[in-house]
Every structure is written in C-alpha cells, then in structure tokens.
Amino acid sequence: MKHTLIRAALVALLAPALAQADQFQASGGIFNGNDYGTSYAGAGGYTPLSNQALGQVVDGGNNAFDAFGFYNAGTDGLSQTRQVELLSGNVYRFFDTFTNTGSTPITTTLNFFGNLGSDGDELVSVNSAGLIVSxxxxxxxxxxxxxxxxxxxxxxxxxxxxxxxxxxxxxxxVSLAAGQSLSLLNFAFLASDINGPTADDQALAASTGAQLLAAPRLEGLSEQQIAGIANYTVTPVPEPASWLLAAAGLGLLGLARRRPH
Known part of the structure; x- marks a missing residue:
C-alpha cells in the first residue's frame, strides 16, 4: 500500500513534465517572400493575395494554419513594419508597427486575419476578452x-x-495623428500531443493563453517597441541596473537602521 501511494504521488508530480515531453514541435513556416523560416522582419504583411502575405504562417505544424497572421484590411494610408517569430514552446508572436506617414489624422479599423487549417467548423472552448481557444x-x-x-x-x-x-x-x-505610430501584438500557441490533441492539450492551451494574456512574451523587443504597444497594458520590468540600485539602497537603509544611536 505504501509503495502504491508513493508511486501515485510520483506520477502526479511527473504528469505535467510528461505532458510537456509529449508535445509536438511547431514548424517554422513563416513566409519571408521567397522561403519559409522561424522568423521574419520587414515590410508589412498585406498583399491582395493572402498566400503571398509576408510574415504569415503557413501550416505551422500538423496543419494548424493555411495562411495565418497578417492584416488584410484597414492599412490604407499607413506604413507597416513587422516582426514575426516562432518563440520557444510553440508560440508564434506577431509584432506589427503602423505609422501615419500623411499630413492628416487617420482613423481606421485594422483587421488581423488567419485562415485556420481545419477548412471546417472550429470547436471553441474559451472565448473571453482577448483569448480564444479552439x-x-x-x-x-x-x-x-x-x-x-x-x-x-x-x-x-x-x-x-x-x-x-x-x-x-x-x-x-485605431486613430493616428500625422506622424504617429503604434504597435499591435498578437500570439498563437499550438498544443498537441504527438498522437493528436487530448483534453490535457485543451487545458494547456487555455492556461498558456491566459499566461500570454496576463504577461505577454516580450523577449527580444526594445523598450521603445514595448512602450508603443497599443493592445496590451504592460507593466514595465525594471532593468538589471535599476534592480541593483534598489538593492543597494535597501542595504544602506538596513545598515542605517542597525547603527547604534
């Protein structure tokens, strides 16, 4: 009985790790104009033909997408640059910056678009503000x-x-004054057991999506880029130097309090 309980406890502890180990690896099907890779940086992604959109993800692993992750409307009068990357853990990140290069204000509705690989109905399990799991x-x-x-x-x-x-x-x-820029950040996370999706993968997608919603992955983006993001409320993370100064200040304060009067 004792050994059975120990074995059950070990299985419970290792279950998350085993589930992660069974996850497939997303492929780097990001279109750069001539080929496909794990990243794209350059001009905006919109073209009249969706299968030629720069920075879109094609397939993405197990036919998750047909053509995913570009703007197919609302970009008239705006210049667009983008960074699209396959981050660790099967997370695609789309970082797009739009600038009003004209002399008058522009108000427009930008449409971020994705054609999913199902070619049929999607089963949506989560549809909350900013997050869809399907x-x-x-x-x-x-x-x-x-x-x-x-x-x-x-x-x-x-x-x-x-x-x-x-x-x-x-x-x-969005509304942009003449010369003004803003950035939009989108994520797509793929969860699938090597042998196909399970209930655990739905739970993993929901939890990972919630994490990205609360704390978007910003690694590799500059402070200036982060400051321009319009669709997230981002809490700035202090630079290492700021942490060191704060720690030094707390240390000096502690010494002052311990010094005999």
Whole structure:
C-alpha cells in the first residue's frame, strides 16, 4: 500500500513534465517572400493575395494554419513594419508597427486575419476578452488531429476577436495623428500531443493563453517597441541596473537602521 501511494504521488508530480515531453514541435513556416523560416522582419504583411502575405504562417505544424497572421484590411494610408517569430514552446508572436506617414489624422479599423487549417467548423472552448481557444470540430463535439490553438489578441479591450467558421479575425479600431505610430501584438500557441490533441492539450492551451494574456512574451523587443504597444497594458520590468540600485539602497537603509544611536 505504501509503495502504491508513493508511486501515485510520483506520477502526479511527473504528469505535467510528461505532458510537456509529449508535445509536438511547431514548424517554422513563416513566409519571408521567397522561403519559409522561424522568423521574419520587414515590410508589412498585406498583399491582395493572402498566400503571398509576408510574415504569415503557413501550416505551422500538423496543419494548424493555411495562411495565418497578417492584416488584410484597414492599412490604407499607413506604413507597416513587422516582426514575426516562432518563440520557444510553440508560440508564434506577431509584432506589427503602423505609422501615419500623411499630413492628416487617420482613423481606421485594422483587421488581423488567419485562415485556420481545419477548412471546417472550429470547436471553441474559451472565448473571453482577448483569448480564444479552439480546435477543429470533428462534428461530434470533439477535437480532430490538428492542434488546439490559443489565440491571444490583447488584454485592454482594443481588439475584437472572432472565429467564423475557420477564419480568425481581430478588429482593431485605431486613430493616428500625422506622424504617429503604434504597435499591435498578437500570439498563437499550438498544443498537441504527438498522437493528436487530448483534453490535457485543451487545458494547456487555455492556461498558456491566459499566461500570454496576463504577461505577454516580450523577449527580444526594445523598450521603445514595448512602450508603443497599443493592445496590451504592460507593466514595465525594471532593468538589471535599476534592480541593483534598489538593492543597494535597501542595504544602506538596513545598515542605517542597525547603527547604534
């Protein structure tokens, strides 16, 4: 009995690690104009033909996408630059900066678009402000073999996201004065067991999406880029030098308090 309890406890402790170990690896299907890789940086992603959009993700692993992650409306009068990256842990990040290069203000609705690989209905398990978790519906209320997706569009209400039926759209209504810039940040996380999605993968997608919503992954972005993000409320993280100064100040304060009077 004792050994059984110990074995059960070990299984419970190792279960998350085992689930992670069984996750497939997303592929770097990010289109750069000529080829596909794990990142793209350059001009805006919109072209009239969706299969030529720069920085889009094609496939992405287990047919998760057909053509995902570009703006297909609202960019008239704006210049656009973008960084698209496959981060660790099957997370695609889309960082887009729009600038009003004209001499008059522009108000427009930018549409971030994705054609999902299901070519059919999606089964949506989470649809809250800024987060949609979905998978391909097998017609009986279960996921098929394609990955479960966590699609994250921001935590301050600027983005209005929907899936209808296998097309993901986020509408951002923005106003830019002449010469003004802003940036929009979107994430797509893919969860799938090597043998196909399970209930655990749906839970993993929901928890990872919630984490990205609360604390977006900003590694590799500059302070200036982070400051320009319009669809997230981001709490600045102090630089290491600031932490050192604060620690030194606390140390001096402690010494002063311990010094006899």
């Amino acid at each position: 998978c391909t519906d097998d017609g009986a209320g279960s996921c098929t073999g394609q990955p479960v997706l966590a699609l994250v569009s921001g935590n301050n209400g600027l983005g209005q996201a929907a899936i209808t039926p296998d097309r993901y759209n986020v509408r951002y209504t």
